[in-house]
Amino acid sequence: MSTSTEKEMWVTKLRKGWQKNLPVDKLLPDTQPAYVASWIYLFGVATLASLGLIIATGLWLSFEGASWYHGSNVGHFVNSLHFWSVQFFFIFMVVHLWGKFWMAAWRGRRMLTWITGALAFVGSIATAFTGYLVQSNFDSQWISYEAKDGFNSVGIGSRFTVTNFGQMLLLHVAFLPVIIGVITLIHVLLVRAKGVVPPIDAFNKELGERK
């Protein structure tokens, strides 16, 4: 039934857009420009590696449960691994942010890459805070009772109830990780589609054409 004059299906538009903006040689490149050979370009992938470790240890903790990670040696180890991978995740992400800020990485139509990075940063903070609330120890009890006053004072305590362990646990292990995962995926795909931003002082044909 299809003819050449028929209106294109959404899946056709999606395929053509994908092929135009992110062909497979851009998606899986085996070379990078010379300026990428610098330590400052490693912090993005270091952040991703930390995120992978966070997800892996987080899944392990979820399957074993609180009595395991509070009461066994392996549980303590995995719990610490989860905690420290979060610390390094934020350290690497902040250094990545500084590097990209000072090289004005939103140049060359990379605004969405910058915005998704910022969203991932804010979302990660929310995820980390809910993590502190679900440790199931006196620390999390103290933090939640301090935090509830803050949320109540701005009028959102009835919707976002930090003393509600079930709500915080589901946000931490299900909702927020999915959000972070999707934003991170979009961020990485945008980096692939647009390429790594060149240094400000580098002469670049692409940037010369579209500032």
Added chain:
Amino acid sequence: MGIFDHFMNLRAVYIHLGWFQISITNLLVIIGMLVLFGLALFLPFPGNKKEGQK
């Protein structure tokens, strides 16, 4: 474990200058990130000998 137990159970020490207050631990982490940033900018990257120009 004894040393770590003792270390982890110490109270946080804070620097307090007027309106500004920060724990020594957080200050050290921030200084560490700045050092890492500086090293990343200035340390030579291994294998970066402009091989593309040969």
